[in-house]
Amino acid sequence: MKKFISFALIAAMAVTTLVGCGNKGAKADGGSSDAAITVMSREDGSGTRGAFIELFGIEEEENGEKVDKTTDEASITNSTSVMMSSVANDANAIGYISLGSLNDTVKAVKIDGAEASVDNVKNGSYKVVRPFNIVLGKKTSDAANDFVNYIMSADGQKIIEDNGYIPVDEGASAYQASNAKGKVVVGGSSSVSPVMEKLVEAYSKANTNIQVDVQTTDSTTGVSSTVEGSYDIGMASRDLKDDETAQGVEGKTIAKDGIAVIVNNESSVDELSTDQVKSIFTGETTSWSDITK
Incomplete structure (x- = not known):
């Protein structure tokens, strides 16, 4: 069952972090060892989600209908800001946002060797557009x-x-x-x-x-x-x-x-392939050890 993360919940998470208890990110493995991947996705109706699942092949055709294969284990966020806050607060998280909204609270990974940047979008080397x-x-x-x-x-x-x-x-x-x-x-x-x-x-x-x-x-x-x-x-x-x-x-x-694929700043993961992103978001790959080994 998908978990829904709202702005109010993120605010509560931020307070928890400030008082120094229960911060999931502080205890996580930063995308290393056998840590489970926390998949963060956007809500149904999100244009970013629609473009993301199409560009990474997460949307597949079945019986003439397009079906979103995002894993049911994904936590659902309802805005760009909530997505960024969610990933920033969980060292094992992965999500996706508008490249134009990217800031230093999270880290964008390279996709198929190309850095997520305006210049690379313009020259065609970054293809998640x-x-x-x-x-x-x-x-x-x-x-x-x-x-x-x-x-x-x-x-x-x-x-x-x-x-x-x-x-x-x-x-x-x-x-x-x-x-x-x-x-x-x-x-x-x-x-x-x-x-x-x-x-x-x-x-x-x-x-x-x-x-x-x-x-x-x-x-x-x-x-x-x-x-x-x-x-x-x-x-x-x-x-x-x-x-x-x-x-x-x-x-x-x-x-x-x-569209930037983002991880926590503590993550050791700096680059993913298109196939790896698809595997993570469809639930086929569930541990960072399967990516980093």
Whole structure:
């Protein structure tokens, strides 16, 4: 049975660490000896999970249907921040996050010999890459269109690059504000939301006539809420599915992002192959000794 880890639980774990008792990471073997691997995955509906299982072959086709083969022993986290905190607090853990969200609280392992970096995503040597999409409905307000124009402008694409993501239009023109006014609600992927918040911060200075609010949920909610009309613009860290576009929405890629496979900073593991990652997340490999020997 999958274990669900929420932000509240991570906060409790942090308190436990501060008082110096029960810290799982302090007692673990750091990815060595016979320590059991703690597999951390994202929740159903996460675009990062959807892209991850596809890129590593964890999603397999059975009877014409795609089936997620992530092990039932995986602990489920509901956001990028919770995933990072979970791995940082367990020396035997492995998980995955947006490359653009990577910081020094965890360690990204090389995949098939390639370091997880923006440069390696650009040159093609790091192949665990997915799109950051915004989701647009059949009718988009003038205010929402103005914000989209900002994202795709030279100004917006520079913010994307400055925050560790890969822009999709390096030849874009400078932003020119329209006469639109109003409020725009953007919601969806917790992987896209950090860079979206940076875009909103800069946009609020470039156009004071439009207010943009960002709501962080997940990619599937980003799509469905755009279909329903509660979001003016959705966020999805994966390609849209056929049954989603059939409902009248379309995806527009605003950036590309790598997916970093992460372990605890104490881990002795620095590199994994694609096959090893698949074996760990499907539950075939359960001990770090099977990786390090």
